[in-house]
Amino acid sequence: MRSWFKCIVLACSALLTVTGQAQTYPSKTVRIVVPFGAGGVADLTARTVAEKLSQSLGQAVVIDNKPGAGGVAAGELVAKADPDGHTLLLISNGTAVSAGLFKSLPFDPQRDFAPISTLATFDIAVITAAESPFKTLGDLLAFARTHPGKLNLGTINIGSTQNLTGELLKSAAGIDVQIVPFNGTPAVITALRGKQIDAAVEILGPVIPHITAKAVRALAVTGAKRSTVLPDVPTAIESGVPGLLASSWNALAAPAKTPAAVIARLNKDITSAVNAPDVQAKLHALNMDPQASTPQQTADLLASETKRWGEVIVRARIPTQ
Numbered sequence: 001m002r003s004w005f006k007c008i009v010l011a012c013s014a015l016l017t018v019t020g021q022a023q024t025y026p027s028k029t030v031r032i033v034v035p036f037g038a039g040g041v042a043d044l045t046a047r048t049v050a051e052k053l054s055q056s057l058g059q060a061v062v063i064d065n066k067p068g069a070g071g072v073a074a075g076e077l078v079a080k081a082d083p084d085g086h087t088l089l090l091i092s093n094g095t096a097v098s099a100g101l102f103k104s105l106p107f108d109p110q111r112d113f114a115p116i117s118t119l120a121t122f123d124i125a126v127i128t129a130a131e132s133p134f135k136t137l138g139d140l141l142a143f144a145r146t147h148p149g150k151l152n153l154g155t156i157n158i159g160s161t162q163n164l165t166g167e168l169l170k171s172a173a174g175i176d177v178q179i180v181p182f183n184g185t186p187a188v189i190t191a192l193r194g195k196q197i198d199a200a201v202e203i204l205g206p207v208i209p210h211i212t213a214k215a216v217r218a219l220a221v222t223g224a225k226r227s228t229v230l231p232d233v234p235t236a237i238e239s240g241v242p243g244l245l246a247s248s249w250n251a252l253a254a255p256a257k258t259p260a261a262v263i264a265r266l267n268k269d270i271t272s273a274v275n276a277p278d279v280q281a282k283l284h285a286l287n288m289d290p291q292a293s294t295p296q297q298t299a300d301l302l303a304s305e306t307k308r309w310g311e312v313i314v315r316a317r318i319p320t321q
Helices: 002-024 041-057 069-079 093-101 137-146 161-173 185-193 204-212 260-275 277-285 295-316
Strands: 030-034 061-065 087-092 113-122 124-129 152-156 178-182 199-203 216-221 248-255
Touching (some): 041 061, 041 277, 069 093, 069 113, 069 248, 087 093, 093 161, 124 161, 124 185, 137 216, 152 185, 161 178, 161 199, 178 185, 185 204, 248 260, 260 277, 260 295
Parallel strands (some): 030 061, 152 178
Antiparallel strands (some): 113 248
């Protein structure tokens, strides 16, 4: 009887503690750890949402950039942080990729984080130089099929979303092409315009100025729908490659064991921030598609992306790090 009564007391105490945490949250500055450098798309997205989020939370929301090591350092920091909602992590498809790209991680991307909400998605495109003979994705694929191994496709570093999308293009279209990795987007564009590569796979945002200047041509985007920025450019699915579906995304997560009430509060305020007209305008200006989601939808996205990109890594025989 005493044991039963003791369990009841402990359960009530735990409930009161969680309720108290939720009612007093946030009690100090909220930190969003971003595993990318300042000025990039992920950083700018986080800062745009953070500015609005701080207004509803009534506390400062600061960005802590911790780039490098494939996001491992940033992920480990947040995974080991107090689960009180004051330290958050910007997760992305890079988080999903890391699970298959590294032999071991100091955290489990799915077990050690509590997903809160997505922030935005952004398109990936297959591009060529403006003077390229390939006017459509169909032209590119036809050449690749009649000239196996002759076409060079540029991407940024091995294991990046762009690189893995290139690998997905190879398998989905059934073509034999050489994927050439570069150390950044500027190097990819330089090689493309210098005719060192025939085509490239790159996030759309950074190459929009080159497309607008008519130095680069977009053949297709790899998302489920056409880009609002380039409505005349078809999707890869419309271009005859039904298996080529890929886009980048950003979301926020807290350490696992963060109280459900705190996660619910954050989800509510993040959703309001993402849906605010001024935030939407700023993200659209970055060629982003603002999208909030429920914690469960965010968790499902991370799980499905982890599985999908893990399969691409294995199929492409990319060595684990």
